[in-house]
Amino acid sequence: MSLEGKRIGFGVTASHCTYDKVFPELERLVEAGADVIPIVTYTVRTTDTKFGKAEDHVKKIESITGKSVITTMPEAEPLGPKLPLDCMVIAPLTGNSLSKMANALTDSPVLMAAKATMRNQNPVVLGIATNDALGLNGVNLMRLMASKFIYFIPYGQDDPIKKPNSLVADMDYLLDTVEHAIQHKQLQPVIIPHEYDNMVK
Secondary structure, three states, rough: OOOOEEEEEEEEEOOOOHHHHHHHHHHHHHHHHOEEEEEEEHHHOOOEOOOHHHHHHHHHHHHOOOOOEEEHHHHHHHOOOOOOOEEEEEEEOOOOHHHHHHOOOOOOOHHHHHHHHHHHOEEEOOOOOOOOOOOOOOOHOOOHHHHEEEOOOOOOOOOOOOOOEEEEEHHHHHHHHHHHHOOOOOOOOOOOOOOOOOOOO
């Protein structure tokens, strides 16, 4: 289906090491004609890491979308009643934000935008990137997997030998997942193999 003119919220949480996979997919959404509204967590806005400065990440997102990034809860809240989205994407979604979302905790602009979208019974697409999805956070992942209006970018173990509890979405499927989610369908298969170098022979 065409995404031309669709209002797509794009939330970014603080899995900094996956930005190089996420930002090209953000570009693809814009190129597909979507009206992309960027939202970031407080950590994304303020935290510098070895993967880059917070200011540079925000500028990159704004350069791609042509819009100022939403960085506060009051800015995100109108995405529910006044300025509804056709779909909300969170990519990457950290384990921290995943656990909060699964337990109805709304303490960041990104989670507020997701809550606002589900309030309108519109789809939320999640691109997970967490080291504990198969650990203590597994119960939260499954809670979201079983929830209405929530769809997942296909994911798998990115390094089952060194990080056996880690799951990461294959961001190459982001656009396809959004197209399916707007039709209230989950792109399948949702659990996929990842390419990795430490395969047990």
